[in-house]
Amino acid sequence: xxxxxxxxxxxxxxxxxxxxxxxxxxxxxxxLYWYRQxxxxxxxxxxYFQGTGAADDSGLPNDRFFAVRPEGxxxxxxxxxxERGDSAVYLCASSSTSGSQQYFGPGTRLTVT
Amino acid sequence: xxxxxxxxxALSIQEGENATMNxxxxxxxxxxxxxxxxxxxxxxxxxxxxxxxREKHSxxxxxxxxxxxxxxxxxxxxxxxxxxxxxxxxxxxxxxxGTSYGKLTFGxxxxxxxxx
Numbered sequence: 094x095x096x097x098x099x100x101x102x103x104x105x106x107x108x109x110x111x112x113x114x115x116x117x118x119x120x121x122x123x124x125l126y127w128y129r130q131x132x133x134x135x136x137x138x139x140x141y142f143q144g145t146g147a148a149d150d151s152g153l154p155n156d157r158f159f160a161v162r163p164e165g166x167x168x169x170x171x172x173x174x175x176e177r178g179d180s181a182v183y184l185c186a187s188s189s190t191s192g193s194q195q196y197f198g199p200g201t202r203l204t205v206t
Numbered sequence: 207x208x209x210x211x212x213x214x215x216a217l218s219i220q221e222g223e224n225a226t227m228n229x230x231x232x233x234x235x236x237x238x239x240x241x242x243x244x245x246x247x248x249x250x251x252x253x254x255x256x257x258x259x260r261e262k263h264s265x266x267x268x269x270x271x272x273x274x275x276x277x278x279x280x281x282x283x284x285x286x287x288x289x290x291x292x293x294x295x296x297x298x299x300x301x302x303x304g305t306s307y308g309k310l311t312f313g314x315x316x317x318x319x320x321x322x
Binding site: 126128133143 | 241249250294
């Protein structure tokens with residue numbers, strides 16, 4: 094079946110702009126995760142959803158970052174007033190239940206100029 | 207912040223040789239997982255070892271876990287050029303219900319290069 098998909102694959106935006114990154118999880122997976130990976134580093138946890146609700150958003154760096162999953166399937170990560178330090182690859186993953194194996198999408202490479 | 211540290215940061219070997227990568231972590235865990243990443247994009251799950259297990263095998267992969275030392279190792283035997291990638295360990299803690307908590311904490315990774 095289809096894996097986790099993320100759009101866009103690449104996004105270039107100017108400092109101060111608003112961006113939305115989309116994640117389509119594997120159908121039927123109730124848990125969805127967002128991670129951010131800077132160059133040369135491992136992924137860092139941002140937020141995870143169990144169904145429609147954010148079960149843990151402790152990794153969101155500040156209030157410019159927000160994520161939603163209104164129908165318990167697709168999720169959108171929203172970044173306001175982007176800064177150059179937000180440049181990274183944003184990875185999404187899903188799992189059938191919280192704690193089971195996570196399947197990662199290909200990521201969205203965000204570049205803030 | 208990253209929980210784990212991986213060692214070495216980079217490893218270069220010839221095809222046919224074995225590759226060993228190590229991972230250390232700081233807190234108690236429910237399980238530890240290893241992932242591979244090509245070209246800085248999607249992560250591929252390789253193997254999961256639970257905190258009550260000491261060793262696990264999958265094909266050419268062998269993972270060990272020492273919870274007393276809070277460390278794990280990944281051994282790739284008879285390496286191939288196609289094994290060239292970055293390898294990450296990731297840990298999951300135990301939640302209040304005693305099962306694995308979903309959030310993964312990754313190490314910084316080992317870059318493996320296998321020369322043909």
